[in-house]
Amino acid sequence: MIEITNNGKYALTLRNPVMIASGMMGFDPHLYRNLIKLEKLGAVITAGITYKPRKPANGPRVVPVTGGMLLHTGLPNSGINRVLAQYQNIWARSPIPVIPHIVANQPNDVARIAERLEGLPNVVAIELGLHDQAQAEDIQALIHAARQGSQLPLLVKLPLFNAIHLAEVAAEFGADALVIAGPPRGTERDPISGKLVGGRLYGTYLKAQTLRVVGFLAGYLQTPIIACGGIHSSTDARDYLEAGARAVQIDTLVWVNPAEVEVIARHIGGEELTRAIGALPDEWHPGLGKTQLMQRKKPASSQSTVPPPNLPELPLDRDDPTMPSPSQD
Amino acid sequence: MIEITNNGKYALTLRNPVMIASGMMGFDPHLYRNLIKLEKLGAVITAGITYKPRKPANGPRVVPVTGGMLLHTGLPNSGINRVLAQYQNIWARSPIPVIPHIVANQPNDVARIAERLEGLPNVVAIELGLHDQAQAEDIQALIHAARQGSQLPLLVKLPLFNAIHLAEVAAEFGADALVIAGPPRGTERDPISGKLVGGRLYGTYLKAQTLRVVGFLAGYLQTPIIACGGIHSSTDARDYLEAGARAVQIDTLVWVNPAEVEVIARHIGGEELTRAIGALPDEWHPGLGKTQLMQRKKPASSQSTVPPPNLPELPLDRDDPTMPSPSQD
Amino acid sequence: MIRESIAIIERVRRIGAGWQQVSIAVEETALANIQPGQSLLVRTHNSWEPYLRSIWVPIDADPAQNLIEIERPDSETYLPDVDIHLLGPVGIPFSLQKSTKNLLLIAQDFPPTRLRFLLNVALRSQRAVTVVLTGEAKKYPVAAFPTETEIIYSDDTQTWPSQKETLLWADQVFVVAPIPFYELYFSQLQQVALEIRHALPENYLNAVYDLPMPCGTGACMACMVSSRQYTCLDGPAFDLAKMRF
Amino acid sequence: MIRESIAIIERVRRIGAGWQQVSIAVEETALANIQPGQSLLVRTHNSWEPYLRSIWVPIDADPAQNLIEIERPDSETYLPDVDIHLLGPVGIPFSLQKSTKNLLLIAQDFPPTRLRFLLNVALRSQRAVTVVLTGEAKKYPVAAFPTETEIIYSDDTQTWPSQKETLLWADQVFVVAPIPFYELYFSQLQQVALEIRHALPENYLNAVYDLPMPCGTGACMACMVSSRQYTCLDGPAFDLAKMRF
């Protein structure tokens, strides 16, 4: 078991440090049962829950961008009461723990939602999603509200662009772990309607920006960090752990390349130890189909990726490039 | 001529609202003379100048990311004195105005550099590049220093991640225009050395993030905005103008696809009027080579992109997706 | 039930006017049993760009051979023997009623690709099929249609000769339309149909939506056609008797 | 003088062991006059991914036909008649001295591609050429070399049989090495050469750098080999007599 939070009153341990982030599973962890073996993962976060029902954004929109997309949904959900009526039993039967995600707008609402989540079977923690404009005062009130309502460990998800400004505050006010980070907003032109569309940005490039912030925060915060943003390979996930994250969350990869999610969980969960660079090709792929297996058996025409045996040691770097003294290059 | 700043004491007008951003031209606008007809553009910003010389980052590094790259250079330059000795005459002979970029670290240094730039032929403005950690007090002191040293119009470039926090401050303290924005920092794994490398992120995905901030700021600021970030096509540039920017700066495209820079300057400069959506293909391409011209003359096998004549009007949107009332979707 | 699997490109054939047909061999017979209306979400190369899968629409399938026939623009390059990654089947099959004798397929200003599988299945089960091609759809290489197909061309993008007669003749109608205008085309057709019939029978007038489908599982909500209906889960065909515009 | 232009792929030929040779027809004879040592920055498709151009290294050129011969891994797919976008030539030509009679080319644990053009030019001007292949370089399909080439294989990645003799025999030496270890290999060779000669003559021992070159014009500073020298402007070959490691 892996300790996701620090030991103490509100401790969370999971079998695997890889979770599904809020969003792609909706409220039903079985949505992808044919695509991903959930039991390989640590936990699944639900989509955002509000007190009252919310409709999807009118004409939900997706705009492709290089290596990613802009998506605007509207955080639709049927409100805490109907969500529980519909999914509570499904959560109880989920092969892995469920962590409901509360959309943190009004402290009152947060407290009432948290109360309803207390004591539900297989619900092991709460994730509080802060909105982009949240200031220090808001965070205090929202965390306080969640604590009032429930004794569950509290994960607080910060928006990327002000994660550095708010992380310390959230930690101080009692977050048991910080989820870094909610994706940034952007505006792009919709190729279909020709209009500018606002939404959140998802894709591979999230990783470099988020990794920077995770590394920066992990350097001085005591509160554990759960990294989330642009994880598309085991190397991405490992980079976050190496930068100081305790665990990771994965979202869009779930549908961009579902098989890879399991591979990551397996590698990061310690079932397979491979080096990031110069590793032998991993033959274990849950998505590997019969046809590809057949092809594997054909003699390969491409060159082997096994490193030559008498490879010298990598020369040591004379100054560490990740620590540039000047701050503007 | 296009007014880049508001009218007043420090007014800047240019022939074309498209400029080359700080970076790619180094200090010599002629560096790309075989790739781009500079005279098609409005102005060129130099690379960053410091008071004392600065060496390049040890082992400068580039890490490819999807649709972009992470780059770490170290802002190398030989200091204001040697830069002027070497380039002042080249600037004087440049076919378009030159805007030196001052790395804004110490107010003292900024004042001394600004002084040296005052009155140089063909130098029409100063761009002040703020560092990532700059706070309101720093900005006041730095802008004040630049004003002390020179009477040139002052462009202030803000880092993306805190542009919204600092824009109002910079405008209030006397920036004649704001350049939005310096690219964000990131960390990625270098595929060659296997190490994590920190640097700035460049690429196509910069645009959506920056456009959001430009649109947001243009909604309430009086100070003109020059948009910079991820411009790779005329459509990108137009989107910024439509969101409220007065002018644009382009950098990495200069070497990723130099011919396109001229196309953008031509379109945005008003020499060619095409609609963003449903436009006829533009036959004017400065990079169009003989072989491609020959191919153009072959009968095309692909379908025409001309819209059918009796196309109905686009249905009106019932609610504007760029203005979502809820803030977290 | 949506699954992930790998297929191999078996054959690529240009059919003219900008189209090619790609035969893919799939691993599972279950997948080769894909039905008209269902589609596949495809990633053709091992790269994150483009990030979103393309929607591949079968125009025929041969479960005996585990083959699916796909139609793609010929501006894309496909080579035999190459792996492709599939997620699918996405969507529910078109409901072609047993009682339907006369089937009307309308490609309104949009390529008829999404109707071709249904055309083949209907002809194989001895129905009479008329295809209407308007606007852009008229560029489609109709030589690729089975010879029994009756084809009506129109000069207009919105109507066609003997529009009402064909709508009266048909027991079922399926219509495709271009994305920015589909609501307009669908509502116009709904109007015309309502003029000639008192009420629209269930399953009579079917609008086939061709919206972007990033996830295919109801998670991303990018493909909703109303506040409760998803193209990927409940479509791609929606009964125009129940739609309001 | 670096320029942007468009070329067309004329022919693609596999030469085995993971390599193919691509002939490209260029627009300008000036570009077809590209010299050994110079390279091209290439964008093969109309997309922003990959963002950075690939470095294409000519292995021969025919100015009379405006043809350049390129060597690429055969995992990449090229089709004749396709446009490619070039920026180049990048770098300065290798300085093959008139007085050089014996030329030693060393591909140390790295494919000899960057030396092949020089090999062809040297043989055409009647020099004797010996090629040393160590480590990874031994996989290279040497059948592609002209028959006059003398080839030495080694079991080791760092040295080879009669290393000192070959270094004494040669009037000029050019060496390539793999990126993470190039400084190590180059400094070792520098050491060995210094042991057998009092001082290294100018232009005698040339290290050929194969660093990423995003811009090719000295702007991005990603290709620097020392605090003042750029691979793209001053390289790719640097005189090991003047380098310090």
Ligand SMILES: Cc1cc2nc3c(=O)[nH]c(=O)nc-3n(C[C@H](O)[C@H](O)[C@H](O)COP(=O)(O)OP(=O)(O)OC[C@H]3O[C@@H](n4cnc5c(N)ncnc54)[C@H](O)[C@@H]3O)c2cc1C
């Ligand atoms: C108030 C404030 C708000 C900020 N907000 C943002 C923001 O919203 N977005 C943003 O991108 N940046 C933000 N920053 C960070 C800023 O852009 C700089 O990156 C940061 O201040 C460090 O820059 P530096 O060059 O001084 O330090 P550097 O030496 O470059 O790095 C500082 C720290 O970053 C971490 N780090 C460095 N390299 C790596 C690596 N390879 N992997 C993991 N971690 C690494 C380490 O903890 C290191 O000590 C903020 C900084 C401050 C002070």
Ligand SMILES: Cc1cc2nc3c(=O)[nH]c(=O)nc-3n(C[C@H](O)[C@H](O)[C@H](O)COP(=O)(O)OP(=O)(O)OC[C@H]3O[C@@H](n4cnc5c(N)ncnc54)[C@H](O)[C@@H]3O)c2cc1C
């Ligand atoms: C103190 C503060 C700091 C912030 N810092 C950042 C930051 O660093 N990075 C960041 O990404 N966001 C930042 N934001 C913005 C924040 O993430 C929200 O995007 C913003 O507050 C508006 O969100 P909204 O949903 O309330 O408004 P929305 O209605 O979504 O948009 C608000 C405004 O954005 C502009 N806008 C909307 N659509 C478009 C469009 N299509 N094209 C151009 N402009 C458009 C308009 O001016 C509009 O009025 C900050 C906000 C605040 C208050």
Ligand SMILES: Cc1cc2nc3c(=O)[nH]c(=O)nc-3n(C[C@H](O)[C@H](O)[C@H](O)COP(=O)(O)O)c2cc1C
């Ligand atoms: C369809 C969808 C819905 C999402 N809904 C939420 C949400 O309700 N609350 C939230 O904090 N994040 C939400 N997210 C963001 C993800 O939790 C995650 O932060 C983001 O996708 C970045 O991780 P990734 O790069 O692994 O996808 C959603 C993402 C997607 C794609």
Ligand SMILES: Cc1cc2nc3c(=O)[nH]c(=O)nc-3n(C[C@H](O)[C@H](O)[C@H](O)COP(=O)(O)O)c2cc1C
């Ligand atoms: C090689 C290089 C050097 C740069 N140097 C500076 C600099 O000194 N100061 C600065 O503010 N921005 C610098 N930039 C950032 C650019 O000015 C610009 O903000 C960024 O590239 C985003 O615009 P683009 O997407 O059009 O490239 C540099 C960029 C590059 C690629």
Ligand code: FES
């Ligand atoms: S495609 Fe994502 S919900 Fe339908």
Ligand code: FES
């Ligand atoms: S490749 Fe950019 S400086 Fe050499």
